[in-house]
Amino acid sequence: MSHDTSAPTIEAVGLRKRFGEVEALAGLDLVAEPGRVLAVLGPNGAGKTTFVRTLATLVRPDAGELRVAGVDALRHPERVRRAIGLAGQYAAVEQAMTGRENLRMVARLFGHDRRRARAVADAVIERLGLAEAGDRLVRTYSGGMRRRLDLGASLVGAPRLLLLDEPTTGLDPRSRNELWDAIRALVATGTDVLLTTQYLDEADQLAHRIVIVDHGRVIADGTPGELKSLAGRDVVEVRARRADDLPALAAALAPLGAGEPRTDTATSRVAVPVETGRAAVAAAVRVLDDIDVEVDDIGLRRPTLDEVFLTLTGRPAEAADEPAETDTRGEQDELVASR
Amino acid sequence: MSTTTVPTTVTAVATAPAAAIEPPAGPPGPVATALTVAGRSVRRFVRTPQLLVVSTTTGAMFLLLFRYVFGGAVETGGIAYVDFLVPGYLVTSVLFTGSEAATGVAEDMEQGVTDRFRSLPVSRAAVVVGRVLAEWLLLTLGLVVTAAIGVAVGFRPDGTALEVAAAFGLCSLFGFAALWLFALIGLTAGNVQAAQGMSLMVFPLSFVSSAYVPVDSMPGWLQAVAEHQPVTVVTDAVRSLALGDPAAAGLDGSTAGSVGLALAWTAGLVAVFAPLAVQRYRRP
Numbered sequence: 001m002s003h004d005t006s007a008p009t010i011e012a013v014g015l016r017k018r019f020g021e022v023e024a025l026a027g028l029d030l031v032a033e034p035g036r037v038l039a040v041l042g043p044n045g046a047g048k049t050t051f052v053r054t055l056a057t058l059v060r061p062d063a064g065e066l067r068v069a070g071v072d073a074l075r076h077p078e079r080v081r082r083a084i085g086l087a088g089q090y091a092a093v094e095q096a097m098t099g100r101e102n103l104r105m106v107a108r109l110f111g112h113d114r115r116r117a118r119a120v121a122d123a124v125i126e127r128l129g130l131a132e133a134g135d136r137l138v139r140t141y142s143g144g145m146r147r148r149l150d151l152g153a154s155l156v157g158a159p160r161l162l163l164l165d166e167p168t169t170g171l172d173p174r175s176r177n178e179l180w181d182a183i184r185a186l187v188a189t190g191t192d193v194l195l196t197t198q199y200l201d202e203a204d205q206l207a208h209r210i211v212i213v214d215h216g217r218v219i220a221d222g223t224p225g226e227l228k229s230l231a232g233r234d235v236v237e238v239r240a241r242r243a244d245d246l247p248a249l250a251a252a253l254a255p256l257g258a259g260e261p262r263t264d265t266a267t268s269r270v271a272v273p274v275e276t277g278r279a280a281v282a283a284a285v286r287v288l289d290d291i292d293v294e295v296d297d298i299g300l301r302r303p304t305l306d307e308v309f310l311t312l313t314g315r316p317a318e319a320a321d322e323p324a325e326t327d328t329r330g331e332q333d334e335l336v337a338s339r
Numbered sequence: 340m341s342t343t344t345v346p347t348t349v350t351a352v353a354t355a356p357a358a359a360i361e362p363p364a365g366p367p368g369p370v371a372t373a374l375t376v377a378g379r380s381v382r383r384f385v386r387t388p389q390l391l392v393v394s395t396t397t398g399a400m401f402l403l404l405f406r407y408v409f410g411g412a413v414e415t416g417g418i419a420y421v422d423f424l425v426p427g428y429l430v431t432s433v434l435f436t437g438s439e440a441a442t443g444v445a446e447d448m449e450q451g452v453t454d455r456f457r458s459l460p461v462s463r464a465a466v467v468v469g470r471v472l473a474e475w476l477l478l479t480l481g482l483v484v485t486a487a488i489g490v491a492v493g494f495r496p497d498g499t500a501l502e503v504a505a506a507f508g509l510c511s512l513f514g515f516a517a518l519w520l521f522a523l524i525g526l527t528a529g530n531v532q533a534a535q536g537m538s539l540m541v542f543p544l545s546f547v548s549s550a551y552v553p554v555d556s557m558p559g560w561l562q563a564v565a566e567h568q569p570v571t572v573v574t575d576a577v578r579s580l581a582l583g584d585p586a587a588a589g590l591d592g593s594t595a596g597s598v599g600l601a602l603a604w605t606a607g608l609v610a611v612f613a614p615l616a617v618q619r620y621r622r623p
Contacts, residue, residue: 056458078460082366086458092451094379096386108375109459111363120360137386153455158362 007070009034009161009192010055015064017050017216024050025061026216032194032209037187039207040196041305047216048196049089052165055194056086069160082111085154086163091146092153095139099130099149102138103156110157117156124152128182144175148182155186162186164195168202180205200305210305214313228302230311235303236280237271241294246270252291256283262307268296273303366460373469376456380443380473394436394481399488402428405551406492413552418587422496425489426506426578426588427550430570432485433478433514434545437521438538440474444525445534453620463621471518471616478514482507498583502594506580509601513573516608523616550574553589569604576601 010032017025024047032038040048053059055068057077066073069083093102103121112120125134128148138146147167154162167183168176183206187193197203203210204224212220212227220227236256240249243265250261250270257272264271274280281300288295303311367375384390405428410420447453456466486494486507496503521538528534547561548554548570554562565571576597578588585594 053454056454058454058457078366081458081460082362084458086455088451088454090451092455094383094452096383097379101382105375105379106455106459107363109367109372109456109461111365111367111460116361116363123360156360157459158360 006034007067008032009069010038010194011065011067012051012054013065015051015054015061015066017054017059017061019050023216025054025064027064028213028217030211030218030221032192034192035190036208037183037193037195037206039203039210040194040213041198041200041203041210041309042196042213043198046213048213049165050216051213052086052088052163052194052196055080055161056084056163057081082157083160084163085157085159085161087147087150087154087165087167089166089169091143091150093138093146093149096137098137099125099134099141099145099152102149103152106153107156112156120156120158124155125149127155127185128152129178142175144171144178147171147175147179151179151182155191160192162191162193164193166196166198168197168199176202200309204305212309212312219312220308224305227305227308230308234274234277234280235271235301235307236274236284237269237297237299237301238284238288238295239267239269239297241268241296243268245293248291249293249295252287252293253284256280256287262310271307273307369462369465369468372461372465373472376466376469377473377476380470381476383443384477394439395484398432398435398481398485402485402488403492409551414556415553416587416589418582419493421489421493422582422587423553423578424551425486425494426581427548427574428489429482429485429507429510430513430574430577431541431545431548431550432482433510433517434541434570436478436481437474437514437517438524438535438541440471440478440518441521441525441528441534441538442531443474444470444522445528445531448526449530457620464617467522467617467620471515471522471613474518474522475511475515478518479511482510482514496581496583497587498581502580502583505598506577509573509577509580509598509605512605513569513601516605516612519609519612519616523612523619526616526619544568544570548574549578549589555589569601569608572597572604573601 008031010030012028012030015025015028016023026047028047028051040051042048050059054061054066055073057073057080060074068080071079071083073080094105097105100121103124104117107117107120108114125131128151130145130148130152133141133145138149141149151164151167154164164183168179171179180202183193183195195206208223210222210224210227211218220230222230236253238249238253240246246263246265246268250263253261253270253272256274258275259273261270261272263269277300281298284298288298402425405424406421410424413420413423415423457463496506498506524537525534528537545551547557547565548568549565550570554565554571557565575588575590576594579585579590579594579597582588585592585597590597
């Protein structure tokens with residue numbers, strides 16, 4: 001079996017899929033070049049999962065064209081299945097088997113003979129840092145370990161394209177970091193990855209290229225940096241000492257901005273998009289002199305993907321459960337430290 | 340012991356240097372696929388003690404209830420109730436075991452296991468066949484246990500060894516047929532709760548039959564239903580074989596005739612539900 005390795009990993013043209021009233025894919029176009037990690041970013045219900053399931057030949061689109069690893073996925077889904085590995089939103093592993101047994105089983109189903117399946121399972125379990133737990137039943141694993149094993153199961157067939165559907169949803173930050181490391185290591189070995197996520201920082205961390213999907217369509221496409229500059233301007237961000245002061249702070253900063261100030265009560269911050277960068281920070285400092293609000297921090301930074309999403313869709317990405325401490329907000333340009 | 344290069348810029352990755360994995364030569368054949376899938380189901384059962392204990396004790400409990408609580412009130416003509424009951428009990432037990440298979444199949448759909456299998460380069464029909472064969476093996480082992488409990492509470496088949504073996508085989512075959520129906524239910528339901536709900540049809544099917552009480556004790560309209568459904572047909576055949584006498588089983592015809600009818604029902608169920616289940620699984 002030979003795949004054309006220079007062909008795009010994914011070529012989707014006008015994909016449409018309707019489930020009853022819901023149009024999950026509404027003419028989705030996407031071309032993914034080999035050798036890159038592509039993140040498909042969007043809120044719940046944007047069509048991400050349907051898109052991944054379509055790539056994995058689990059859903060047949062109503063209309064459109066789809067080539068995966070150079071193979072026409074609508075005409076030859078069985079050939080696509082040889083080229084992909086899928087890790088879904090759940091840890092689809094057998095709890096009553098050991099980690100190694102799980103990987104051997106899937107390796108057999110990819111077509112390895114018994115001996116090779118054993119060797120491949122050992123190699124993958126080692127690579128994922130699960131070697132020590134490899135002979136324990138999966139029901140003794142933590143959630144993060146199960147997800148890593150699930151990732152491993154999608155790898156034993158040496159797929160050309162790995163499809164990860166919200167791989168870290170529901171994981172605690174530490175497990176998420178471990179899984180990110182595992183994914184990064186994979187990418188280093190040359191596996192192409194498409195991952196979907198609701199987490200903006202996840203896309204930012206892992207992907208070379210981000211596609212933002214909303215209502216079954218691609219609404220933006222670019223590198224993380226390009227997408228951040230889509231929001232077009234810098235952001236002045238001020239952190240109040242007391243949350244009670246946030247409304248007053250937002251009102252005072254509003255005239256400086258080129259857009260509405262955004263208040264994040266969880267972190268006691270007000271962010272306002274500005275056109276003029278550093279000058280705006282100086283202006284903000286002057287404004288704050290005139291009002292009776294204690295401020296911990298003033299900074300100028302690039303917009304986050306969160307703000308890009310807001311700009312593009314007019315509503316926030318539904319990732320409110322994302323702890324703000326996982327601080328991956330752009331280049332934090334600390335001009336003025338605490339006063 | 341000095342290393343010349345220390346990759347300090349690389350973030351701590353809990354992974355070993357990755358040797359590239361060779362892709363497999365080609366997809367697996369249907370037999371290897373079915374055996375691999377079956378191996379998982381068998382392991383799952385063997386290594387989940389709760390399953391073993393729960394299925395055995397519920398089986399034993401209901402057998403004891405019927406034998407010692409209801410049995411005294413049931414008039415079964417010339418034969419002891421325990422001899423009447425155990426053949427019917429074995430036949431209906433495959434339905435209850437089968438409904439657990441429906442739950443298991445639905446659970447796989449709920450938890451993404453089915454998606455994983457469907458995304459692999461395997462024959463989807465072989466996946467379903469492997470699953471059903473594994474469930475069939477487990478169901479047959481369950482029949483052995485139930486039959487042994489039956490003997491322990493006083494069941495004494497009067498048929499020849501061959502007839503008794505045939506009676507057992509017929510129970511097992513009927514179980515095979517039922518498993519296709521339950522596989523279809525599990526795949527159609529798609530989640531555990533719905534599968535359990537749909538499996539409730541096992542109750543009318545079991546009780547409105549000749550399995551636990553003679554059909555002629557029911558009101559006329561219900562007799563019509565009971566007499567023409569597969570559980571009764573198979574129960575009559577199994578009872579006739581096990582007791583070595585169709586008359587003792589309350590049958591007018593011959594044992595061979597009732598066995599023929601039971602086999603026809605069994606084959607018919609497989610012919611209808613196996614293709615439907617496979618079709619359902621393959622459907623993208």
